[in-house]
Structures are given as C-alpha cells and as structure tokens.
Amino acid sequence: MNQKFYSLPEEKQRAILNAGFHVFSQNTYKNSPMREIAETAGISKSLLFHYFHNKKELYLYLWTFCAEITIEEMKKSGCYQQTDLFESMESGKNAKLRLMRMYPDMGTFAVKAFCEEDPEVCREIRGSMDRYIQIHASAKLENLNPDDFIPGIDLKMMYKDMYLASEGYLWEKMKLGNLNIDEMERDFSELLSFWKKIYLKKGKAEYHDD
Amino acid sequence: MNQKFYSLPEEKQRAILNAGFHVFSQNTYKNSPMREIAETAGISKSLLFHYFHNKKELYLYLWTFCAEITIEEMKKSGCYQQTDLFESMESGKNAKLRLMRMYPDMGTFAVKAFCEEDPEVCREIRGSMDRYIQIHASAKLENLNPDDFIPGIDLKMMYKDMYLASEGYLWEKMKLGNLNIDEMERDFSELLSFWKKIYLKKGKAEYHDD
DNA sequence: AATGAGATTGACCGGAACGGTTAACAGGGG
DNA sequence: CCCCTGTTAACCGTTCCGGTCAATCTCATT
Numbered sequence: 320m321n322q323k324f325y326s327l328p329e330e331k332q333r334a335i336l337n338a339g340f341h342v343f344s345q346n347t348y349k350n351s352p353m354r355e356i357a358e359t360a361g362i363s364k365s366l367l368f369h370y371f372h373n374k375k376e377l378y379l380y381l382w383t384f385c386a387e388i389t390i391e392e393m394k395k396s397g398c399y400q401q402t403d404l405f406e407s408m409e410s411g412k413n414a415k416l417r418l419m420r421m422y423p424d425m426g427t428f429a430v431k432a433f434c435e436e437d438p439e440v441c442r443e444i445r446g447s448m449d450r451y452i453q454i455h456a457s458a459k460l461e462n463l464n465p466d467d468f469i470p471g472i473d474l475k476m477m478y479k480d481m482y483l484a485s486e487g488y489l490w491e492k493m494k495l496g497n498l499n500i501d502e503m504e505r506d507f508s509e510l511l512s513f514w515k516k517i518y519l520k521k522g523k524a525e526y527h528d529d
Numbered sequence: 530m531n532q533k534f535y536s537l538p539e540e541k542q543r544a545i546l547n548a549g550f551h552v553f554s555q556n557t558y559k560n561s562p563m564r565e566i567a568e569t570a571g572i573s574k575s576l577l578f579h580y581f582h583n584k585k586e587l588y589l590y591l592w593t594f595c596a597e598i599t600i601e602e603m604k605k606s607g608c609y610q611q612t613d614l615f616e617s618m619e620s621g622k623n624a625k626l627r628l629m630r631m632y633p634d635m636g637t638f639a640v641k642a643f644c645e646e647d648p649e650v651c652r653e654i655r656g657s658m659d660r661y662i663q664i665h666a667s668a669k670l671e672n673l674n675p676d677d678f679i680p681g682i683d684l685k686m687m688y689k690d691m692y693l694a695s696e697g698y699l700w701e702k703m704k705l706g707n708l709n710i711d712e713m714e715r716d717f718s719e720l721l722s723f724w725k726k727i728y729l730k731k732g733k734a735e736y737h738d739d
Numbered sequence: 740a741a742t743g744a745g746a747t748t749g750a751c752c753g754g755a756a757c758g759g760t761t762a763a764c765a766g767g768g769g
Numbered sequence: 770c771c772c773c774t775g776t777t778a779a780c781c782g783t784t785c786c787g788g789t790c791a792a793t794c795t796c797a798t799t
C-alpha cells in the first residue's frame with residue numbers, strides 16, 4: 320500500500336476504511352466493487368487505487384488493521400487483567416463499543432472476512448486468523464470464588480448466558496443498523512446490574528452498584 | 530412467476546429457494562448475480578429465468594415466501610397459545626430450528642432484505658414488512674404470575690436476558706456457518722433448564738424438568 | 740420407431756460495469 | 770514561472786450483467 324495514505328487527515332483515512340468495511344461487509348469479496356467503496360468514501364476511484372494498488376491489497380489491509388486495532392483496544396481497556404468477572408465484562412464491552420463508534424461496520428466485516436472462501440484471499444485470511452481468536456474467559460472462570468455467587472449455581476452456564484445475551488444484544492442492534500452507542504451503553508449497564516442482582520450472593524450485590 | 534415451479538420435485542424447489550436465500554443474504558440486491566444463484570442451485574441460468582421472469586420477481590417471491598412460511602410455522606408450533614413462558618419459548622425455538630433446518634439462510638436473508646435500500650425493491654419490501662414484525666411477548670409477560678418466580682425479580686429484564694441470549698446463540702452459530710441443528714437443540718434445552726433453575730421459585734423448578 | 744410435449748440448456752445479445760491505468764488538471768509555495 | 774502534490778475524468782480491454790431464444794434432451798404415448 321501507498322505510505323501517503325497515512326499522511327491523510329485522520330477523518331479522511333477513517334472515511335476510506337469505513338467505506339471499505341461497509342461494502343465488504345455487505346457483499347462477498349468478489350461482488351464488492353471498488354467503485355462503490357470509493358463512492359461511499361466520497362473520493363474518486365482513481366484516488367482509491369492510488370492509495371491501495373489493487374482490491375486484494377485493500378481487503379487484506381482492512382483485515383489486519385481490524386485485527387490489530389481490536390487487540391490493541393481490548394488490551395488498553397484492561398479487561399484481561401481485571402479479576403472481578405463483572406468488571407472485566409464491563410471494560411471489555413466498553414472497548415467494543417468504542418471500536419463500534421469509530422468503525423461501525425468493522426465487526427461485521429471481521430465476521431464476514433473470517434468466513435470468506437474466495438481463493439484470491441481466503442488463504443491469507445486463514446493464515447493470520449490466529450491473531451483474531453478470542454481469548455475467552457474460560458481460564459478466568461476457574462479463578463472465580465463460588466462463595467461470591469448464589470449457592471448451587473453453574474458458573475459456566477452463567478457466563479454462557481451473559482456472553483450470549485451480550486452478543487445477542489450487539490447483533491440485535493447491528494442488524495437493524497443506525498446504532499446509537501449511548502443507548503447501547505445504558506442498556507448494557509442495565510443488563511449487567513440485573514445479572515449482579517440475580518447471580519451474586521445477597522450482600523455482595525450492592526458492592527458495585529453505584 | 531411461472532406456476533410450473535410448483536410442480537417441481539420439492540427438493541429441487543428447496544434447492545432453488547435456498548440458493549436464492551444464500552446469495553441474496555451474502556450480497557446486496559444489486560450485487561447478487563443471477564448466474565451465481567443458478568450455479569448454487571445446480572441449474573442453468575436460463576432455467577432460473579424460466580421459473581422467475583426476472584431478478585426482482587425472484588427476490589420479492591423469496592421475501593413473501595419467507596414471511597409466510599415463518600408465520601405459518603410459528604403458529605403451528607403453538608407458541609402463541611402457550612401460557613407457560615418457558616414452554617412458549619421452547620416451542621418458539623423449535624419452530625425456528627425447524628425452519629433453519631429446511632432453509633438455513635432464510636433468517637439472514639430476511640434481516641438483510643429488511644434493511645435493503647435499493648430503490649428497485651425497497652418500496653415493496655417496506656410495504657409488506659408488517660407481515661414480518663415479531664409479535665413480542667410483552668403482552669404475554671403481563672399474564673405471568675410473579676409468585677412462580679424468585680422474589681423481587683424484574684420479569685421484564687429476565688425475559689430480555691433470555692431473549693437476547695437466544696438470539697445471541699443463534700447469531701453465534703449462524704455467523705460461523707455449518708450449523709448443526711441437533712447440537713443447537715441440545716444447547717438450547719440446556720440454557721432453558723438453567724434459566725428455570727435460576728429464575729423459578731424453589732419447588733417449581735423440577736416441575737418441567739423431564 | 741416415430742411423435743410430440745415439456746424440461747433444460749448453450750449460445751448469444753447489447754450494454755453496463757469490472758479492475759486498473761494514464762494523462763491531465765487544480766492550486767499553493769518557492 | 771514552474772514544480773509538486775493531491776486529485777480526477779477519461780479511457781483501456783475484458784468480463785459479466787440481466788435477459789432471450791432456438792436448439793436440444795427426456796421420456797411417455799402412440
């Protein structure tokens with residue numbers, strides 16, 4: 320790719336990346352026209368080809384960019400160091416929402432790229448896929464103190480429930496487009512405090528309930 | 530559309546519909562080539578055009594087919610008459626899984642069609658959209674007897690949690706493709722019985738636990 | 740074996756759109 | 770005045786688009 324891309328004003332860089340995320344997330348690799356990406360970004364096709372020499376290069380750039388910024392943001396959020404499960408979920412979710420605010424279609428793009436089967440790109444995608452596998456909380460779960468939670472609860476199922484509901488919420492909003500991040504933040508906190516109230520042993524629940 | 534389509538052997542009909550669902554769910558309306566649909570269905574492009582006179586007709590047929598069969602299957606499952614919330618969720622989920630087994634890409638297609646903005650079809654889609662709005666359980670919730678559940682629980686939040694987790698699960702599986710319906714059935718029952726154990730008042734929980 | 744009706748296809752149409760190139764333009768600084 | 774950088778319109782050959790149609794192939798009925 321052309322290094323000059325980086326000297327573009329940030330908002331223009333973002334416009335181009337987002338245009339790519341958008342079109343590639345809506346269509347197969349092969350059926351995603353460069354013209355459409357350029358139009359969405361508000362630049363001419365020629366200029367797009369000036370920064371990214373061909374379609375494949377743009378696609379793969381988007382893929383690695385997406386992997387890197389996601390990992391970076393997740394680390395920065397500190398959700399991996401957190402010991403409290405709910406705190407960790409909260410910071411993880413905050414990171415996701417922050418990413419979503421900057422690059423609304425990046426998540427969908429990642430999922431789609433993950434499943435892309437076009438021989439022109441799928442080898443490269445699968446090759447660097449390990450950079451994107453989620454470090455799930457399975458390890459974290461073993462560090463939980465069962466005494467903090469209501470007696471007899473299946474902690475693995477509890478986490479599964481919370482994880483799936485979070486994903487379900489994200490998906491539910493995403494699929495209808497036009498996402499309002501602030502609203503999502505509120506809804507998420509509401510869910511979290513609901514779970515705390517349900518799952519935590521009495522007396523522990525109020526602990527974090529600002 | 531050509532009525533002869535209906536006299537095709539059922540499995541061939543399904544192959545064609547599924548091919549349509551697949552391609553249209555992966556691409557925008559405009560970027561979905563008829564050739565690709567025909568290829569996926571294992572027939573020639575000419576034959577596809579023999580049954581559906583043009584692209585728009587096929588697309589809109591898929592849309593109404595999807596709405597009708599979904600409503601039919603949901604009604605048939607009896608999930609709307611059920612008085613027990615968990616029973617109702619179970620039969621609703623069974624209906625969804627049955628549909629998913631027959632038409633794996635129909636759900637994704639519906640979501641995408643729902644958001645389609647191409648002027649060639651979006652008017653018609655939005656016009657008949659009311660056929661597809663979910664009759665949510667909000668009304669049902671008011672009939673619940675709070676005494677059946679653990680004291681002090683927010684029933685609306687409880688339902689939201691369960692609904693979102695179900696959607697999240699479906700989405701989680703769908704996005705990675707290659708869905709194993711039997712496994713999904715098992716996972717779902719597991720989730721349901723977990724919720725029963727958590728949310729139902731002690732003594733009520735074992736009631737339905739075959 | 741010949742016939743005729745449907746099912747199914749390959750070859751074809753004009754024109755649009757593809758990925759990609761290039762020559763030219765705009766405009767600000769020296 | 771010219772160079773430099775960012776930007777684009779116009780263009781390239783090629784492929785693919787939605788859609789048509791005449792020619793097959795299939796096969797039950799004579």
